[in-house]
Amino acid sequence: MPKLTIKEELADAIKLDGSFVAHAIYYALQKGLVQLDDPSSSLPYPLLDYDIIRKWMDINYLQLCTVKLFKIPVQQNRQALYLAHEENEARAQHYKMYGYRVERIMEAPHEMDTSLYCEETGKHRVIRDMKRKTVEFPCWVGEVGR
Structure with missing residues (x-):
């Protein structure tokens, strides 16, 4: 190498x-x-x-990682994931998707390399790769169980 x-x-x-x-x-x-x-x-x-x-x-002196991963609880054991520049963008996207406002939101940078199963394609996709391919933010990534 x-x-x-x-x-x-x-x-x-x-x-x-x-x-x-x-x-x-x-x-x-x-x-x-x-x-x-x-x-x-x-x-x-x-x-x-x-x-x-x-x-x-x-x-963030070098202006890296400007798109972050956010988690918002949607049910007792489920969380919605969003890629957004700011927490408020994720909140607004959640309101569009689920129709209600939330107070509790968590930043989850350590989960950017998590693999999610996509039922449409039948394949696993890594969130960081999804971020690289996304053109517009905020973006709903999916739901996961805790």
Whole structure:
């Protein structure tokens, strides 16, 4: 397997919503610790300022992961999933789909790699892949049991 460069690693991190890796590489580039053509293995993790990287991630300095996954309870053991930029967009989409307003909504970034079964196609689809193929947000993804 060929070794990736810093540039390729950064591109992968952006493509896969790898916020930490993308911000860490950006920090290292800004500080002159690495160059874009260096091997990705040369990223000097011990020299990185994790407080700054965490702050950048918290404010989404690189504007990554702008579409988020939200969960809204619909029945006792079921939740509707939405891809949206903001919580209020998911709420509005839920109202359109189900006809009632909700107070409780949860952001679920850790579930972006969840696989859902699609009855129409008879195949499993990963939410992150669905996000990449979606043109318009907010978007109803489906329902899941808890």
